[in-house]
Amino acid sequence: MDTARKILLCDVKADAWSDLKVALKAIDFDVCFASDATFALAMALKQRVSAVVLGPQLHAGGPLMAVRRIRASVHTTMLPIVAIVAPGADRQALL
Numbered sequence: 245m246d247t248a249r250k251i252l253l254c255d256v257k258a259d260a261w262s263d264l265k266v267a268l269k270a271i272d273f274d275v276c277f278a279s280d281a282t283f284a285l286a287m288a289l290k291q292r293v294s295a296v297v298l299g300p301q302l303h304a305g306g307p308l309m310a311v312r313r314i315r316a317s318v319h320t321t322m323l324p325i326v327a328i329v330a331p332g333a334d335r336q337a338l339l
Contacts, residue, residue, distance in 0.1 A: 249272055249273050249274055249294065250273065250274045250275075250276065250291055250292065250293045250294055251268055251273050251274070251275050251276075251293060251294065251295050251296075251297065252275075252276050252277070252278060252284065252287050252288055252291060252293040252295070252296045252297070253265065253275060253276070253277050253278075253297050253299070254277070254278045254279070254280075254281075254283075254284045254287075254296060254297065254298045254299060254302055254307075254310060255277075255279070255298070255299025255300070255301055255302060256279050256280075256299075256301045256302065257299070257301060260299070261277075261297075261299070264297075276291045276293065279302075280302060280304035281302055281304040281306060281307070281309035281310035281313060282304045282313070283304075284296065284298070284302070284310040284313065284314065285310070285313040285314055285317060285320065288314055288317075288320050288323060289317065289319055289320065293323070294323075294324070295323065295324040295325070295326070296310075296314060296323060296324070296325045296326070297325075297326045297328070298310050298311070298325060298326065298327040298328065299328055300328055307327045307328075311325055311327060
């Protein structure tokens with residue numbers, strides 16, 4: 245599948261994203277999953293995704309660590325990231 249049509253969803257509860265996965269597949273997006281911040285970068289590189297959605301519950305450092313790792317790689321630094329954070333989270337740190 246074309247890299248422009250692949251989305252990486254990152255959260256410890258992959259089943260919680262089933263509705264989004266179904267909606268994305270309905271419009272011809274391929275969806276892959278990562279359950280922690282370290283694996284998020286590995287999957288983004290391996291799967292050559294076009295965007296990343298980070299859930300609020302992410303092992304190995306949480307969404308902030310995932311953003312830092314993705315931004316630190318020359319191959320993924322410009323990758324669009326949507327971070328869904330819990331109330332009270334440090335949203336400025338994600339920017």
